[in-house]
Amino acid sequence: MALDLHTVTSCRRVGMVDRLMAEGLLTDSLLRDALLRLPREVLLPHAYVRVSGPGADPIDWRLLDGSHPDDRQEWLELIHSDESILLQRDGEPLDVLPRGPVTGGHMTYMSTYTPATVEALQAMELGCGQRYLELGPGPGVSLALAAAITGPGLATGVERDGPMAAFAQRNLDRLGVGAQVIEGDALEGHEARAPYDRIHSGIGVPCVPAPWVEQLAPGGWLLTTLATRTPSWPGQLLVTRTATGTVEAVLLGRPRGYRPLLGYRWLNAVDTAPASRTTPARHGPRGSAHRRSRRTDSGSPPPTSPPVWSGTSRPRR
Numbered sequence: 363m364a365l366d367l368h369t370v371t372s373c374r375r376v377g378m379v380d381r382l383m384a385e386g387l388l389t390d391s392l393l394r395d396a397l398l399r400l401p402r403e404v405l406l407p408h409a410y411v412r413v414s415g416p417g418a419d420p421i422d423w424r425l426l427d428g429s430h431p432d433d434r435q436e437w438l439e440l441i442h443s444d445e446s447i448l449l450q451r452d453g454e455p456l457d458v459l460p461r462g463p464v465t466g467g468h469m470t471y472m473s474t475y476t477p478a479t480v481e482a483l484q485a486m487e488l489g490c491g492q493r494y495l496e497l498g499p500g501p502g503v504s505l506a507l508a509a510a511i512t513g514p515g516l517a518t519g520v521e522r523d524g525p526m527a528a529f530a531q532r533n534l535d536r537l538g539v540g541a542q543v544i545e546g547d548a549l550e551g552h553e554a555r556a557p558y559d560r561i562h563s564g565i566g567v568p569c570v571p572a573p574w575v576e577q578l579a580p581g582g583w584l585l586t587t588l589a590t591r592t593p594s595w596p597g598q599l600l601v602t603r604t605a606t607g608t609v610e611a612v613l614l615g616r617p618r619g620y621r622p623l624l625g626y627r628w629l630n631a632v633d634t635a636p637a638s639r640t641t642p643a644r645h646g647p648r649g650s651a652h653r654r655s656r657r658t659d660s661g662s663p664p665p666t667s668p669p670v671w672s673g674t675s676r677p678r679r
Contacts, residue, residue: 374442390484396510405533406441410448420466427461447473456529479504486560497548498564502530514540520548551577578603
């Protein structure tokens with residue numbers, strides 16, 4: 363007798379979590395429990411698969427509909443894999459999408475692949491009762507996981523794409539995790555529910571927008587990708603605000619990161635390298651020292667320097 367969808371997806375989640383733990387990627391028990399508890403199929407009810415080979419123009423796609431029995435197995439394997447899930451083509455509305463082949467267009471939204479989501483959320487050390495802001499949440503996968511940890515009514519996302527914001531909110535409501543998605547400019551944060559204990563940006567930026575730092579609570583952490591054109595970057599930037607209001611930051615070189623926001627210019631580290639000067643770094647959050655760290659006063663590192671950076675600034679008067 364065929365197993366029902368709930369049983370099948372529960373088994374898939376267990377397999378996904380076991381794989382992440384075996385690979386040493388997942389170590390946080392709260393995040394592990396959230397991954398096991400939240401049905402991903404609610405947040406990712408469909409997925410595009412590229413049919414065309416490299417260089418094809420126009421591109422041939424195929425839409426997998428998770429509710430269709432002929433697509434279900436492939437769809438379930440995909441959304442529980444370590445692949446990015448392609449969700450939106452050319453900014454299309456997401457309430458009704460035709461199943462099957464489609465030609466042309468380019469992907470305008472995808473869900474971040476699971477190892478990157480796990481890495482980011484674990485780096486923020488989420489806990490119950492924290493106020494959480496997600497900038498560019500897309501379909502809401504990381505937002506839902508954060509809400510499952512922090513508690514209902516404490517997790518907020520700001521999404522500039524109207525159809526994606528409505529899609530995410532509808533699915534989050536079905537999950538009942540108490541998360542809210544606001545349609546708006548992620549670069550402005552969301553002052554109405556500030557301050558936040560944790561802010562996570564799902565978009566790359568060449569510099570941190572001032573509202574993000576201003577909306578960070580004392581003791582709060584902000585995690586974002588610093589996007590550059592330098593091959594050895596992007597970098598992962600962790601900003602903290604101390605209890606006295608001092609803002610500290612640690613920038614780590616990473617082999618991957620989030621894409622820049624639409625319309626945001628790139629930061630080229632090489633162009634600013636001659637103006638850089640370095641000094642020994644401070645300790646990172648919670649007293650963790652970073653080896654081979656440097657501080658830069660130009661905002662970006664020279665290309666020959668190690669991929670670990672930190673800096674400190676004083677609160678505004």
